[in-house]
Amino acid sequence: ILSAKKKGGADTLQLSRDVEQIVESYREKYKGQLSFYTYYNSGSQVELRVGVLASNAVVGLLLVFVLMMLFLPSSQGIMATISLPLAISATIGFMSVAGFTLNSMSILALIIALGMLVDNAVVIADESIYLRRQGMRAREALLTSVSKLWIPITMTALTTIFAFVPMLVTTGGIGQFIRSLPII
Numbered sequence: 446i447l448s449a450k451k452k453g454g455a456d457t458l459q460l461s462r463d464v465e466q467i468v469e470s471y472r473e474k475y476k477g478q479l480s481f482y483t484y485y486n487s488g489s490q491v492e493l494r495v496g497v498l499a500s501n502a503v504v505g506l507l508l509v510f511v512l513m514m515l516f517l518p519s520s521q522g523i524m525a526t527i528s529l530p531l532a533i534s535a536t537i538g539f540m541s542v543a544g545f546t547l548n549s550m551s552i553l554a555l556i557i558a559l560g561m562l563v564d565n566a567v568v569i570a571d572e573s574i575y576l577r578r579q580g581m582r583a584r585e586a587l588l589t590s591v592s593k594l595w596i597p598i599t600m601t602a603l604t605t606i607f608a609f610v611p612m613l614v615t616t617g618g619i620g621q622f623i624r625s626l627p628i629i
Contacts, residue, residue, distance in 0.1 A: 456546070461488020498552065506530065509563060517570050525566035532562055536629060545625045554629035561605060565598045 451460045465483070472481050506529060513522030536555060537547075545551055569590045576586035609627035614620075 457491045458488050461486055461491075495547070498547070502533075513567075517567070518574065521570040521573065525563065525570060528562060528566060529559060532559060540625075540629065543628070545629065548625070550623055551625045551629050554626045557605070558629065561602060565602075568598065569594055 449460060449464045451457055465486075465488075468481050468483065471479075475481075506526070509529060510522070510526040513525050516522075517525065533555065536558070540546070540551060569587075572590040572594060573583075573586045576589055577583060581589065606627070612620075612623050612627045615623060
């Protein structure tokens with residue numbers, strides 16, 4: 446029985462492929478003499494989770510788009526919806542550079558941040574719609590909304606950030622496990 450374990454932060458899928466390649470070479474080498482079986486492969490579990498995550502992301506984006514289109518004028522609903530994949534792409538790019546992987550903590554952090562992003566987009570869009578109904582032109586209404594609401598929106602974001610900052614000083618194994626949550 447051989448058990449392969451990865452180091453923290455290592456790529457589970459790559460390890461799984463590497464081990465399978467090595468086992469396959471032994472299957473060929475000892476063909477007819479020995480049999481090799483894989484009882485558990487965490488790589489297949491990770492692949493399954495990534496597939497579920499991708500499908501849930503698509504469904505979630507579609508639901509957000511439908512809700513935005515129902516309650517906001519089309520251009521503002523589209524812009525708010527477009528901000529989501531852009532924010533996800535930028536965050537995943539940052540994660541790659543910073544050495545973080547997609548795991549339960551980083552995904553939770555993404556969900557929290559995206560929820561805040563959508564909330565803030567709706568608040569600004571709602572204020573902009575109100576100002577347009579008062580007679581302002583679209584661009585002026587949007588700029589006025591942003592200039593009026595940037596401080597409260599920034600403060601709400603900072604309170605959420607500050608709530609998670611203590612996790613950065615948590616030590617030991619749990620500290621390493623939750624480290625990505627406040628950073629992301």
